[in-house]
């Protein structure tokens with residue numbers, strides 16, 4: 001089986017983990033937590049970084065520490081992971097999905113502007129599949145409408161927009177270190193900010209909002225979002241190889257593009273001018289008419305006949321949350337279409353070049369068979 005995302009464990013991970021075990025430091029009080037946070041803030045060019053135990057927790061922590069609450073609206077892309085919605089709902093706020101850009105699949109700034117109301121408190125910009133959002137347009141809107149900007153960088157560690165690393169544009173950047181992410185700690189996350197007051201508040205909130213003066217008394221609502229020393233040890237090792245990981249992602253993307261862009265009915269991802277995508281996942285569209293089969297049929301054939309695992313794109317909210325009936329009747333021309341046509345291919349740092357070759361060979365073979373059958 002070719003896994004959709006095999007992780008790569010950094011050379012120093014074992015050594016740092018052993019250090020945790022040998023020194024008896026397991027909990028979030030351990031020294032690797034601050035080492036990881038400091039190194040991460042430096043690499044992402046932000047003032048402060050606070051570890052969490054998941055990307056979802058980092059999104060919730062950012063929203064909660066920024067004061068998002070009941071009565072507030074948060075605009076987010078219709079094409080994203082459910083975690084973004086849940087984080088908003090944990091705060092008691094309303095999630096307002098808007099359509100995405102047909103080229104980058106990230107939040108469409110024109111759709112954001114149309115959705116702004118007096119209740120709009122924040123916009124969540126998700127740098128999807130490793131590609132940065134259109135930050136100039138979002139920052140211009142932010143200036144005009146005074147909303148808070150939260151960047152979800154779960155899938156875009158180290159991506160840049162006009163040379164600036166994502167996560168450093170808005171009030172807060174939020175990261176996931178789940179096993180399929182570029183930097184992984186198995187499970188985990190990080191919130192970043194340039195605002196010292198927000199950093200202090202978030203750091204306190206993520207550990208029960210303990211009073212600095214008197215332990216076991218609380219200065220406000222608190223959460224338990226701590227990362228362990230063990231996870232931070234792995235995270236630090238993974239961070240050390242981020243630049244080479246991004247290089248490997250580009251190599252993979254160039255290889256896939258070279259072989260797949262000539263196949264009728266396959267649309268390969270774009271990297272916009274002045275943007276550096278980190279190609280978290282190599283995300284393609286399958287045009288049913290030209291390719292000769294649907295996205296779902298291609299996924300099935302790749303799995304059953306070639307042992308190749310793939311994943312569909314995220315579904316628009318009226319599909320993803322159909323059971324909850326919160327977005328019934330909504331439609332999003334782009335998010336709806338890519339939710340049906342999009343899939344991502346094996347793209348992990350632990351996947352091999354031989355596997356990528358097998359993937360392109362399989363898709364070429366399926367395409368050829370379809371064309372000769374017509």
Ligand SMILES: Cc1ncc(COP(=O)(O)O)c(C=O)c1O
Pocket residue numbers: 054055056057080081083084126152154155175176177178187188189
């Ligand atoms: C865009 C996006 N946001 C948030 C999350 C949630 O992160 P986690 O699974 O670490 O909670 C993920 C992925 O898992 C994601 O892809």
